Amino acid sequence: MVTYFEATLAQLSVHRVGNKGLNEFYSLSDNTLRIEDETLRRLLMQYFLSPFEKAYEVFRFTHSSDDLNLNELFHFSSMIFDDQSAFHNLSGQITKHLFNISNHPKIKSGELYIATFRDIQLEGELVDAIGIFKSETKESYLKVNPEEGGFALSYEEDAINITKLDKGCLIFNSEKEEGYKVIVIDQTNRTDAAYWKDEFLQLKIRNDSFNKTNITLGVCKDFITNKIDEDFEISKADKIDLLNKSMKYFKEKGSFNLDEFSEEVIGNPKAIESFKNFSREYNEEFDAGLDQPFDISGAAVKKQAKVFKSILKLDKNFHIYIHGNKDLIEKGFDEDKSMNFYKVYFKEEQ
Incomplete structure (x- = not known):
């Protein structure tokens, strides 16, 4: 189980990834995102991390050849943990990797958030982690604003519901030799969405109690x-x-x-x-x-x-x-x- 009351968001890069099989493209941002607004930072922490509070299954990276270094996410994660200055460039490489395996016609395009966190608690241990999150579902929201004599209604389309993370994973800087500790969220839970865990991350479940x-x-x-x-x-x-x-x-x-x-x-x-x-x-x-x-x-x-x-x-x-x-x-x-x-x-x- 994950708790994050002591955690801090260290770095965040936002990119967009389309469906390669549908001739869509990916778009990479030039720099990491600077977050000055503390309310926005708090909302992002809630959006990214609260879904993992009830996630108990711990996975590890794997590869069919038994050589972990051939697993792209293991390789990129190791480089980020070793050198934080390479984070933004490697977040772009992670986005390209996701794009290259996004061939199923039902895979939706969306924003890809890649972040680093300090002091997330997992299994009683404070650990640094890398987070990868994809938002695919957009919603419309009503906004009520007071005005003279009453209230005005407006709306916002294509907004993100921060209580509904579509896909995500946390990669913890722990037990590297065994393939790190990884926790996964995939709310779509469809057969065609297996690409997230099986193809993109390439995970196996950890044999714990x-x-x-x-x-x-x-x-x-x-x-x-x-x-x-x-x-x-x-x-x-x-x-x-x-x-x-x-x-x-x-x-x-x-x-x-x-x-x-x-x-x-x-x-x-x-x-x-x-x-x-x-x-x-x-x-x-x-x-x-x-x-x-x-x-x-x-x-x-x-x-x-x-x-x-x-x-x-x-x-x-x-x-x-x-x-x-x-x-x-x-x-x-x-x-x-x-x-x-x-x-x-x-x-x-x-």
């Missing part, structure tokens, strides 16, 4: 909601029970162990074998490190708990929330009505 917890919970959810149907006939209530048991395990345990989780949560020997094969395939494909025990991250559990649904939806008439003992709910079929039914047992009505 947060990411391992987050990934493992995702694998468990995917197995229970999708994969288990291929091998077993299982009711929706039983699936919800497995999801609840999975979340309970992660909330109560201090560390994750694949064998222990399989025995305590999955239970059925054939289902355990199926789950282990499923997680093994994922681990081999993504090198996620899930085959070894790891400490469970409470922040990741809290994040995933929002998408672990325990709701049994019955047509459009009823929703049953299953939080506890699955044995207190029975499923049946009424021959006279030709309809399914659930029977629920309880002691008190609240």
